[in-house]
Amino acid sequence: MPISKSKIKQIASLQQKKYRLKEGLFIVEGTKVVDEFLNSNFELECVFCVQDVSEKYKNYHPTIVTEVELKKISSLKSPNKILTLFKIHKNKNISDTDLKLVLDDVNDPGNLGTIIRLCDWFGIEELICSKNTVDCYNTKVIQSTMGSLTRVRVYYVDLKLYLSKVKVPIYIADMDGENIYRADLPKNGIIVMGNEANGVSSEVKEFSSNTLSIPRFGTLRATESLNVATATSIILSEFKRSIGRLD
């Protein structure tokens, strides 16, 4: 049975956050990323795949589609054999231990995807985002995280409310802070990264106990700032390096 027009329309609608929230579903595509989600605690809704991988996915009761149909439902330029829908996680409570990363209005899906991969690499299991941070179930984010989202829990919260209640030190990344290479960094704490253009908002800055900066080494007129994803990688590396030295 070919895939119905209404189903095509429903899947296409999931490229928008509003419909993802309404339906509680998001799209995962391509065998590699799909396999990671199938092996995670995300709950599968349904599978659409082309004939030549149908045997591999037969236990998931796939709907077989043609390449042309796959192209219609896919958000990728070059669809890759399989498209699945998974259920959006309901948020558990955020833990009050460990090192956590907070994003204050990060806008770019590529940056969020890179940051989720970094959290996965550095063992940061909870990523807390402001309500205006780009949605982690955005198809571009899902495809660029390469499955890391199955290992990092992402929360969207009222940041001011959240930060007002935490008991660990809060570190803001900003241009005029303490030299991070000289700072004494704790194992537990909260690191806040800001928006691509505006940095951390002044409202959120009020909650910080510390401001950290990555020194600039260029001797000529220098680049304005590091990209938020590369700055995050350096900051997470600094927080983790004392543990990393012991491994």
Place this chain on the structure above:
Amino acid sequence: MPISKSKIKQIASLQQKKYRLKEGLFIVEGTKVVDEFLNSNFELECVFCVQDVSEKYKNYHPTIVTEVELKKISSLKSPNKILTLFKIHKNKNISDTDLKLVLDDVNDPGNLGTIIRLCDWFGIEELICSKNTVDCYNTKVIQSTMGSLTRVRVYYVDLKLYLSKVKVPIYIADMDGENIYRADLPKNGIIVMGNEANGVSSEVKEFSSNTLSIPRFGTLRATESLNVATATSIILSEFKRSIGRLD
């Protein structure tokens, strides 16, 4: 005088590497990035701008174009008032001191753009690329480096030939190397980063004196690897941090 069809065609052709090399020219767009190139030692070829910024750029003898014409010659979705052509630098000799970054077949323009910004931030003045690394005069690279290319010299060389002659230690970034947090890193040396999918090629690995890895902290099944740009940011930070601590 309106911009001629042949000029439009010539400018459009510069979006391809082959024509950039043939003409020795590349495109820089948007007031902010153009201003950085105008204040650099890149030599200006010509300026096309819309009426409302023509006064600002009058000393550069701009050709005034309409918004419609600008859209025709621009490589951007939303052209920003000005498009210029600059002359491609002729390579000087690579110096044999300082810390240098080498890229072995990095393919993605966004990654190269990010890496050039990182070089600028960390004071790495020479970036040496394999012949198959994406062209730094690619319009996407130019626009994403935000002017950093005016402060970082990029060379395209036969990597094997280049590495066979250097006298400083060569560090390869790879999955199975020495824990970078424990390594004793020198002030002068060469850091080699590899292709997005395949890492550093075996031919290039033969020249390395050392292999460095960034430890992975995730306790669950972990992300396969860091993106080459984020890995570069962590590695440059590690090489510079002992100097950074003294600032």
